[in-house]
Amino acid sequence: MTNKEKSDAEIIKELDSIIENGISIDYDTKPKYTVKELSKKLGLSSHTIRFYDKEHLFPFVKRDVSNDERLFSDADWAFGKLIKCLRQIGLSIHDCRLFILDTLIGDDTVKERLLILVNLQASLRKQIHELQEAERDLQYKIRFFSLTCDLLVGPKIQLGGFFHESKGRGSQTRAS
Known part of the structure; x- marks a missing residue:
């Protein structure tokens, strides 16, 4: 066994x-x-x-x-x-x-341990690659939404909430 x-x-x-x-x-x-x-x-x-x-x-x-x-x-x-x-x-x-x-x-199992570590390294490299792709997708979405937000709202983002101009009234309303 x-x-x-x-x-x-x-x-x-x-x-x-x-x-x-x-x-x-x-x-x-x-x-x-x-x-x-x-x-x-x-x-x-x-x-x-x-x-x-x-x-x-x-x-x-x-x-x-x-x-x-x-x-x-x-x-x-x-x-x-x-x-x-x-x-x-x-x-x-x-x-x-x-x-x-x-x-x-001990030494009788060095090859088994090496094989485990090599396989783990390959798996880790694959995970890193997948995470890098996910990060690129996320960066794209952040840029897209930042640009969209700037076009729709303008520079009225403040700490504690998101403020925007209401359409047609010119007053500020708070959106959660």
């Missing part, structure tokens, strides 16, 4: 097993950051940090039982940066979890 075919429960079980048995990759897993501190370092909300932790995306998070708070390491911070990037370009939680699992497995 490939990692892609694994269920979330199977992935989580394997992640936990790798962490419990120790990993060969050298990570600084010393707990240092609270949810609030990690949130600030990553530019993510505390709610998002807690959600990602519940989804097993921070492999090294520890619990301070006496204070009932999560403590994150520099390794978790590095994974957080990765997760933030992968989520911003549309990777699912499931696929982020797989990517983390593959990372913890």
Whole structure:
């Protein structure tokens, strides 16, 4: 069974097993950051940090039982940066979890991770192209409506509302 075919429960079980048995990759897993501190370092909300932790995306998070708070390491911070990037370009939680699992497995999965990143880059480039086209269309509409507005109304646009001359009376009326 490939990692892609694994269920979330199977992935989580394997992640936990790798962490419990120790990993060969050298990570600084010393707990240092609270949810609030990690949130600030990553530019993510505390709610998002807690959600990602519940989804097993921070492999090294520890619990301070006496204070009932999560403590994150520099390794978790590095994974957080990765997760933030992968989520911003549309990777699912499931696929982020797989990517983390593959990372913890180590060098045997480098080709799989490279393929994922190359495919994500192609997808991102397509999204950028589509957004650039949408922006051009939007710019056209803004120019069109700005010109139309100037011709119909003149320079009477003010903060707090849109004022225009009423036809035939010369008095101002407010349009919402």
